[in-house]
């Protein structure tokens with residue numbers, strides 16, 4: 001059955017109708033049938049948004065499906081419980097946790113809560129653009145500092161742009177779109193040199209895919225005692241819940257209290273609250289997700305190398321590589337062939353970003369790649 005809004009409603013309705021006789025809410029079986037619906041001929045292969053191609057684990061789907069009958073209630077109680085559960089996972093108190101409607105909301109509140117006209121926001125280039133967008137909305141000046149030749153943050157160059165008028169710095173680690181990491185040691189030195197009033201967001205959206213990478217270490221797994229640090233994480237990637245919208249920040253209680261008023265009230269929906277508990281409890285699901293990604297990444301590099309391509313070493317669920325063609329035309333070529341790849345990230349004007357999909361999706365990606373006129377460096 002093709003996945004469409006109409007079918008969703010039909011299956012959901014069937015679940016509810018069945019539930020009237022047996023059990024409410026939407027049955028796990030009905031929900032599963034949505035997940036496993038075959039791709040229609042017209043549906044694109046989506047390698048464009050660094051999503052998890054496999055979706056949430058079965059346990060998470062079951063937790064969500066059994067939460068449908070809580071939809072009429074504001075999930076205030078579960079909200080506090082989830083903040084506590086996340087705090088426990090990271091060995092901190094709940095007053096250090098801020099939940100977001102995706103980690104995008106965390107990036108938004110950090111920008112609008114800390115920046116203002118006349119202030120400067122410092123980030124790498126290229127990097128994930130959401131913080132920059134909200135920094136501009138807050139009226140701040142944006143300084144974008146090119147990554148170094150190894151695609152790590154050029155922390156010395158960033159420091160040179162940071163002064164007392166810089167309340168916020170953004171570090172994406174691993175970095176989107178390059179998939180590269182900035183070493184823990186270098187980041188510690190960088191943080192120690194920041195002015196007293198400068199807060200740094202370390203965006204660890206792709207953390208789980210980087211844990212085996214030399215030089216990488218999460219600021220949540222190995223915390224430092226610094227009140228200027230906000231670490232953001234998301235349920236969109238390893239847990240496969242991008243469509244459900246949940247992220248969070250861990251920071252000092254004072255900073256969390258400063259940002260909390262900017263969060264949308266009741267910003268986390270009832271289904272994802274239930275999903276999140278199940279996702280955090282499902283160690284095997286997380287392990288499988290990480291392993292599948294490692295296999296996909298390995299295969300991607302094997303295929304790229306066979307074509308004399310040289311992707312940037314990836315510590316994430318996507319890779320970026322120079323295809324020696326203007327990227328807009330390449331993106332269009334893939335679109336015409338029903339494969340969506342990542343957007344253009346200036347100044348990397350001949351680089352494409354490709355999220356890792358399922359094996360058959362990646363086979364199609366390479367088939368379409370091979371249709372491009374070949375060009376070498």
Ligand SMILES: Cc1ncc(COP(=O)(O)O)c(C=O)c1O
Nearest residue numbers: 102103104128176205234236247
């Ligand atoms: C580095 C980074 N941070 C944050 C996000 C936003 O994630 P979400 O709002 O789904 O939690 C993304 C999304 O792709 C990302 O790449």
